[in-house]
Amino acid sequence: MTAAPPLAVTMGEPAGIGGDIVLRAWAARREAGVPPFFVIDDPARLAALAGRIAIPVPLRALAEPEEAAAVFDTALPVLPLPLPAPVEPGRPDPANGAAVIAAIDRAVALAQAGRAAAVVTCPIHKAVLYAAGFRHPGHTEYLAHLAGSAEEPVMMLAGGGLRAVPVTVHVSLRRAVETLTTDGIVHCGRVTAAALTRDFGVARPRLAVAALNPHAGEGGAMGREDLDIVAPAVAALRAEGIDAAGPLPADTMFHAAARARYDAALCMYHDQALIPVKTLAFDSGVNVTLGLPFVRTSPDHGTALDIAGTGRADPASLISAMVMAAEMAATRVRVATPR
Template identity: 75%
Template sequence: MGAPPDRRPPDGPPLAVTMGEPAGIGGDITLKAWESRRDTGLPPFVLLDDPARLAALAARLGLNVPVRAVASAAEAVALFDNALPVLPVALAAPVVAGRPDPANGAAVIASIDRAVALVRAGEASAVVTNPIQKSALYAAGFRHPGHTEYLAHLAGLADEPIMMLAAADLRVVPVTIHVSLREAVERLSASAIVHAGRVTAAALVRDFGIARPRLAVAALNPHAGEGGAMGREEIDVIEPAVAALRAEGIGVVGPRPSDTLFHAAARSGFDAALCMYHDQALIPLKTVDFDSGVNITLGLPFVRTSPDHGTALDIAGTGKAGAVSLIEAMRTADRMARNRRAGA
């Protein structure tokens, strides 16, 4: 997942990067990412944000980042080496670091909408989203659980979106996502596992260039249920799903006990692991590589990645936030977009 910096010339349009929550660390880490562009092999991107607030933030943080407003994404590639190109998105209220204002919710959503529109029009290669503060958006009338679901809505997907988290040598896909553990068990179904497996396998081929993907399916219960002594979900739900995926020609093994699925030797045996609930996926991912995790939405008609962290309101505007995850999200999006173009 983390290839070394290569500074390849762009073979397509720039990435479209959203502002995220303006009171969070999105601005801080995007400025730092641009400043590191030569050392990290960062692909050109255009940021959808407020140029004046970014210029003021760069000055406050002591970052040498010239900010330039542009009229189109097409201007970004030629400008990128010398200045941070920004497509202006107007904010309704002044930004105070660490204090989200619902009045700016419309601008946050407008940034996402325009980024998606740019990619769908062929003017940008992929969407990279900075973290949003859902509580502020809910207060502004936002009615989606999060980024992933909203992007699926914009894409007109009928099926549930699939979230992949990737870092170092591990990719994980939670079958159930932002629900309680009790509800995750209640919602788990063979059809949900099969859907996640199909979408993941297709994405590994199309977006990651893996000709014959290998999936591992985690068990739900300790010791994979011990033949039903510790729960029947493996027998009644997971094993039928694995059999259905295998019947479709997808390389898959499982259900495997999750306590032995994620050590180094086990990870070498699969390209992605399907996990039954949120923390079963996120705990090993963040243990293996806490700083560089990337959130990827699979099954969209466009590429979307995001850093695998939140808005970090407590350190916003202080310069303490690291840009590693955002940088890897940009580089991952660029590789995925290149693979899609090569396979088109």
């Protein structure tokens, strides 16, 4: 059997903790079971950073990503992407924004060509990218653009034995209630169920659909959204053959016995999904993009500019993202291969 290609890891914001956690993940590769990867970054930047945080990581510049597997055990493989401006940890420079975007472009192209098993993205600083001309709300939307996806991808947070999908994401709570629709819930349910089978090997996915209101609205006494919006979505998913249950009161969905009854939770707004995941796996949660033609994961945290370059950044979430990406990619190949 041919060995799987390595993971492609993007640099993220150079002034953030992306470089710190990449270096620490490679240093922990044996004890943490980190799968082979290469990082698309500036070797000079990483070498200076390794010296600054006192982690003795040898680097090996690659001509092609296929060289990564042979050198991974003894050196961190780097696919060179020079940065035009010097990097000062904690101080983002828009002059490097185009290189950050180019790293994402390169990783996606390699994944689509089968030369990388999956894409693992380090955190970006969106304000800096906007200043450099970036015209997408964030990573997820840009990845969908690069993939030419006809349908909107779905964000999943995973960790601590829980997979949670927010139907509405980065909007205010008021806006989340205003924009929640039956069609939106159904779309997230379809994409999630398909991804659970294709990427996680779940033969018959079970979805738990959270109610929007306390006590699932108490029959309309606490709001009719669960009767008029959520319940019809659950019925539509079930009519399509998807094992969906709900609307379920969110305050009883996330204890251990409840989690054993489903494979993923559909949540109606951002914090309803992220609070339980971060409670269970604050240091090791993973952000997964579902519905793309390639596997993409990322750490479930931001650029942490305040601790960049100090050596204090914890690589646990990045390591979890790498391990999950490799497992998802292998499952996708296995599910797609006729027996």
